Structures are given as structure tokens and as C-alpha cells.
Amino acid sequence: MLSTGQIGPNGTEFLVVDGQQRLTTLSILIAAMRDHYAETEPDDLAQVARLEETFLVDRFKQGDARLKLLPTQADRPAYRSIIAGTIDHSTPSGLVEAYRFFRTKLRLADDPDDPHDMPRIEGAVLNGLVFVAITAKGDDNVYRIFESLNNTGMKLTQGDLLRNYLFMRAGERGDEVYETWWLPMQKLLSPSDLEALFWIDLIWRSPDSKAGDIYSGQVERLRHLDQEQVLDEVKRFKRLAELFAIYRDPSLERDERVARQLRRVKSWGIGSMDVLVLFWLRLRDDGVIDDADVADALHVIESFLVRRIIIGAPANSLPKIFNRAVTELGETPSVDGLRRYFTVGRKFFATDAQVTEAVLTKPFYYQGRPNQRKTVLAWLEEATPITFLGKERVGKEFADVSATSIEHVMPQTLSPTWRDSIASQTDDRSVDEVHEELLHTLANLTLTAYNSELSNRPFVEKRELLESSGLRLNREIAARQTWGPDAILERGRVLAERIVTMKRPGIRGGPDSPRG
Structure with missing residues (x-):
């Protein structure tokens, strides 16, 4: 399954949404067949050139542009070495293991006394497989199409799709982007947190976005940018990842008050709150507010949660409340503005009188989740x-x-x-x-x-x-x-x-x- 074609300096390029492993494995098998021919029939290099130039490389191009299939950054060094015939067998790689596996199987299957073995294998590989390609149109949500088609195997996350799209847009600077910004980001956050980061960034702009819109929403925004602007976005994501890592591990926070408040709000285990917490950390990073403002904002969020659970307010409205907070706060967000936002409308920021009555009469033992009740008692x-x-x-x-x-x-x-x-x-x-x-x-x-x-x-x-x-x-x-x-x-x-x-x-x- 392919995304909409992207016209670049090397022609039309397609992002593989589903089928990366199959295409990569097939390419490695073809490279193994090519090298088997070179080893067993050294006087007939036409077989080698035919496989290489038909399926593996474009001999008129240079660098990675020569490769007809370009895997993700983590696999590129090994894949390049397989296609170029310069494999370093001392470096562990799943791709190199697959190549060695195919070379061994081809040697065992090819009887020197039977000239038909390799043609039969080649025919099975090149003609016996049915190749079905689905190419998305510009307005298609490729991730949703992928989800509807793929119910087995390792799930490709929207974060994976966005990563591949960004590298496609980075062009020849892909390796630099990977080593300088993307790899450190992957080391900071888990795959699920990385995907959550892209969703949070989308929610800040469009609070009604759904979780399944991460890839399509980000691509719709990014496709209007030139290459330098796309690289700036990758750098921005990297910085947001560093801030998100602080929230996930408050021991990384330099200010004692902020670290304490981060630990407290984190203990609630409410994922929808991430949108708002990261927003205040970003404001401080941008120089808009200071440490005291962040600590105060987190305290307001915590007070909001404590008061809601005390009166038994329903938790299902929290995602909508948190998602809309950033846009509702406007261009000059403040701690007082956050508190006003929580107190307007049916958000259940309980009054002092409501809190007192609920403490005396409501069955707190059944309010919220067990960890949240413990959090209130710890508070x-x-x-x-x-x-x-x-x-x-x-x-x-x-x-x-x-x-x-x-x-x-x-x-x-x-x-x-x-x-x-x-x-x-x-x-x-x-x-x-x-x-x-x-x-x-x-x-x-x-x-x-x-x-x-x-x-x-x-x-x-x-x-x-x-x-x-x-x-x-x-x-x-x-x-x-x-x-x-x-x-x-x-x-x-x-x-x-x-x-x-x-x-x-x-x-x-x-x-x-x-x-x-």
C-alpha cells in the first residue's frame, strides 16, 4: 500500500504505508539471487546486471537515489551494504541475517548438475507472486485504509507513518535528520509517547481532531511547507520530545516546585491531561512564562481534578475539557485565564461549599479510580x-x-x-x-x-x-x-x-x- 506520489528531484517517490517488510525481504532475496549468479556463473554477468538494474538500482543515479527501495534509517546502512556487495558480517543486522539465510538456501537448492534449478526459483520469485499495489489519492486517510486492511502482524503506528513521510520530504538530508534529531527523539520517548506527542501537537491547533487523524492531520499541514520548513518542524518535534520526557520523568526537571507538581499531576494517570501539561512546559521553554507560572498552572490543574473527584464528577468529559483549553486560552495564556476556563460552563470545578458538602456526605471510596483516590489522600x-x-x-x-x-x-x-x-x-x-x-x-x-x-x-x-x-x-x-x-x-x-x-x-x- 502506497501513499500519494511525491514528486522530488529523483522523480516520483512513494511512501510505503503497508508492506515494508515484504518489499525489503523480496529485495534481499533478489540481491542474494544476483550474488549467487555472480558466484556460480562468473562468465555470464548479464544475469547479474538484469536482476540488479531491473529490481534493485537505477544505474544512472547516485547515492541513495540509485536505490529503488529505501528502508527506514535504522536499516539503511545494512541494506546499502547488501545492494552494494560490501557487507560487514561482523555487524549484527536482521537484514544481513536474512541475506545469509537466502544465500545458504540457494546453495542447497541449486544442483550444479541441473541447469534448471535457478531459473525455476527465479520464476517463482518474480512471476509466481501476485503483486497488488494500492495507491492513495491526495485526500485519502492512508492510516485508516491501512487499519481496515491490516489485522495481523506488527502494527504500523501513525508515528511510524509520519516518520517515513518526514524522511521522504527530507530527501538527501534524511541521514542527517535521523542522526541529529529523530534518533535522539526515539531514545527519549516510547513509540506510544512519540505518537501521543504528534497527536498533542495536532490538538493544540485543532481540538476536535480524532486519534486516528494524527498522520493525515500532520501531513495536511506539512505538505504546504518547503524542505527547510519541514526540517524546522522535525527540530521542533525534537524539542517537544525533550519537554515531554521531563513530564514522564520529573526527576529531569531543574525547578523543585515544578518537579513536585509534575509528580503530583502525573500520579493521576490521566492521559488526556498531557495536552495541557506539555502546553505549559512549552510556554516556559518559549520564554512566555517562568517556573512559578508553570508550578501555579499545574497546581490549578491538580485542584481542578481533586475538586471534581471529591464531588463525583464524571471523568468522560475530561478529554474534551483538556483538548479545548489551549485554544480557549487564546494568544495570551495565563494561570488566571486557566482557572477562569475551568470555572466557566459545566466543567465541574466544584465550589468550596460543594467540596465541603461532598466530603461530609459522598462515598469517596467509590469515586474515580483506585490510584486516583490514593492520590487525593497523598495530596x-x-x-x-x-x-x-x-x-x-x-x-x-x-x-x-x-x-x-x-x-x-x-x-x-x-x-x-x-x-x-x-x-x-x-x-x-x-x-x-x-x-x-x-x-x-x-x-x-x-x-x-x-x-x-x-x-x-x-x-x-x-x-x-x-x-x-x-x-x-x-x-x-x-x-x-x-x-x-x-x-x-x-x-x-x-x-x-x-x-x-x-x-x-x-x-x-x-x-x-x-x-x-
């Missing part, structure tokens, strides 16, 4: 003040909760001791009613590595383990003598206050009006 752990030199202050370290799980302080299954304890703390409601109402609320949850040990033990026993915990959240709970409806509601109000006040200076919202 609250960081927001829990510590006493230092007689003063309370919020900690600055990222809470590592990887070895913990969520624990219900008032257990899911009440023992007789627990039932008696709760009954003694309530007058007009049944134990079961109180249990059902408060069991899964945020205030009755914490993080611990001793989930199985705590189970439904009496609170007096739980207190001992929680008191020795390294988490401040647990030590706060252990400071109480009893645990029941009053303690849970009191803790809920404390946690709600921490959630609504954990904002950077200067980016607090306006009036506390409904935004859901």
Missing part, C-alpha cells in the same frame, strides 16, 4: 501541617504512598465492640444507619501499609498502629480517644478546609457561586 497527607519550631506549616515533600492501601477507620464489617462504641456515640439513629452514611466518606478513610492487620480491630488497637505511622494523617486520627460519627464529621470539616485552601497565592477564584 491531603502533604497538606497536613507539621509542627516545626513551635509553628505549624505544610510539608514540602512528595508523599510516597506506593506501599500503602486505603483503610476504613470505622471498618466495613462491624464487630460487637465497634457496634457498642458507635451506639454509645449516637442517640437518635441506629448503628447501621450511621455506619451506612459515613463508612465510605473521605473522613473515614486513610492510607496504611497495615490494612490486613488493622481490619476490624477495635479503635483502641488501631490507634496504636496508626500512632506509629509515618503519615501525619494517621497520627492525627490516633490523637483521638474515640472514633464515631462526631469524630468523622469533625475530621471531614478539617479535610474539606485543607482542600479548599490549598491554592497558590494570587490565583484564588472569585465568589463562591455554583459552577457545576
Whole structure:
């Protein structure tokens, strides 16, 4: 399957969308047949020239322009050496292994006493295979056509297609592009992240683009550019890849506040958020904003996510919200503008009053995904003040909760001791009613590595383990003598206050009006 032909200095060139391995393998087999003829019939070089000039090279051209098939950059050195007959057998290569395999099989199949062996093999290779070529038109989405035809084998990603298109446009500078910009980019990001990068770049311009439009959308933009402009785009992609790598591994970030915020938003595991996070890193890289702005913007994003999960807002609207943010922010994006964007319309940036009510009444244990619930509790752990030199202050370290799980302080299954304890703390409601109402609320949850040990033990026993915990959240709970409806509601109000006040200076919202 071929893309629309691209007219270049060496004639019309086609990008192979599907069938690269088959064409490459077939070319290597023909090269092996050529060299077998040269070895077994040295006096008849016409056979050699016929195979070489018909299928492998154009003798009137120079360099890579001679090659009728040009593999991707990683395979080019080995392929060039096979076609030129200058193979370095000490260098590991799948292409060279295939060539050696075919040479061995041809020697075994060619009986010196039977002059018909090689003509029969050649006839099978050149005439016995059905060659079907599908050439796309200019307005075709070749990746979607490829997907509909190809359901087996190794999937070709849209990132692969875009890479091949860019190298075709780079022409004779393809090797330079590969070594200087593309290969370092491939080392920085996984194939899926590289494809995500091209999609993010497309979303910044066209927020309604679909995931299947990456290749067609980028090519539609790039085809209007000349070669130098295409090379500038490759350089730009390389820089974006470096920024994306920082987001994927915040330890690469030079600013402590930004690194901390990157770790926090990354822990949510929300892929659609990448569009917005990379945008703010790019703005800083372009000199439009500084480190403090990036940290504040990431904090606003995190506050948005925390408030949404607290009130139980649906997650399926997040991709659309994040995708449209960049274009909605306009030509002068700012942190205040980002917060205003989140608070306008039905984006569920919960108000302080909505957060407080939800903390006290909603079953947080069932909100969002398990890792996101842990992230909120880790966020609250960081927001829990510590006493230092007689003063309370919020900690600055990222809470590592990887070895913990969520624990219900008032257990899911009440023992007789627990039932008696709760009954003694309530007058007009049944134990079961109180249990059902408060069991899964945020205030009755914490993080611990001793989930199985705590189970439904009496609170007096739980207190001992929680008191020795390294988490401040647990030590706060252990400071109480009893645990029941009053303690849970009191803790809920404390946690709600921490959630609504954990904002950077200067980016607090306006009036506390409904935004859901």
C-alpha cells in the first residue's frame, strides 16, 4: 500500500504505508539471487546486471537515489551494504541475517548438475507472486485504509507513518535528520509517547481532531511547507520530545516546585491531561512564562481534578475539557485565564461549599479510580501541617504512598465492640444507619501499609498502629480517644478546609457561586 506520489528531484517517490517488510525481504532475496549468479556463473554477468538494474538500482543515479527501495534509517546502512556487495558480517543486522539465510538456501537448492534449478526459483520469485499495489489519492486517510486492511502482524503506528513521510520530504538530508534529531527523539520517548506527542501537537491547533487523524492531520499541514520548513518542524518535534520526557520523568526537571507538581499531576494517570501539561512546559521553554507560572498552572490543574473527584464528577468529559483549553486560552495564556476556563460552563470545578458538602456526605471510596483516590489522600497527607519550631506549616515533600492501601477507620464489617462504641456515640439513629452514611466518606478513610492487620480491630488497637505511622494523617486520627460519627464529621470539616485552601497565592477564584 502506497501513499500519494511525491514528486522530488529523483522523480516520483512513494511512501510505503503497508508492506515494508515484504518489499525489503523480496529485495534481499533478489540481491542474494544476483550474488549467487555472480558466484556460480562468473562468465555470464548479464544475469547479474538484469536482476540488479531491473529490481534493485537505477544505474544512472547516485547515492541513495540509485536505490529503488529505501528502508527506514535504522536499516539503511545494512541494506546499502547488501545492494552494494560490501557487507560487514561482523555487524549484527536482521537484514544481513536474512541475506545469509537466502544465500545458504540457494546453495542447497541449486544442483550444479541441473541447469534448471535457478531459473525455476527465479520464476517463482518474480512471476509466481501476485503483486497488488494500492495507491492513495491526495485526500485519502492512508492510516485508516491501512487499519481496515491490516489485522495481523506488527502494527504500523501513525508515528511510524509520519516518520517515513518526514524522511521522504527530507530527501538527501534524511541521514542527517535521523542522526541529529529523530534518533535522539526515539531514545527519549516510547513509540506510544512519540505518537501521543504528534497527536498533542495536532490538538493544540485543532481540538476536535480524532486519534486516528494524527498522520493525515500532520501531513495536511506539512505538505504546504518547503524542505527547510519541514526540517524546522522535525527540530521542533525534537524539542517537544525533550519537554515531554521531563513530564514522564520529573526527576529531569531543574525547578523543585515544578518537579513536585509534575509528580503530583502525573500520579493521576490521566492521559488526556498531557495536552495541557506539555502546553505549559512549552510556554516556559518559549520564554512566555517562568517556573512559578508553570508550578501555579499545574497546581490549578491538580485542584481542578481533586475538586471534581471529591464531588463525583464524571471523568468522560475530561478529554474534551483538556483538548479545548489551549485554544480557549487564546494568544495570551495565563494561570488566571486557566482557572477562569475551568470555572466557566459545566466543567465541574466544584465550589468550596460543594467540596465541603461532598466530603461530609459522598462515598469517596467509590469515586474515580483506585490510584486516583490514593492520590487525593497523598495530596491531603502533604497538606497536613507539621509542627516545626513551635509553628505549624505544610510539608514540602512528595508523599510516597506506593506501599500503602486505603483503610476504613470505622471498618466495613462491624464487630460487637465497634457496634457498642458507635451506639454509645449516637442517640437518635441506629448503628447501621450511621455506619451506612459515613463508612465510605473521605473522613473515614486513610492510607496504611497495615490494612490486613488493622481490619476490624477495635479503635483502641488501631490507634496504636496508626500512632506509629509515618503519615501525619494517621497520627492525627490516633490523637483521638474515640472514633464515631462526631469524630468523622469533625475530621471531614478539617479535610474539606485543607482542600479548599490549598491554592497558590494570587490565583484564588472569585465568589463562591455554583459552577457545576
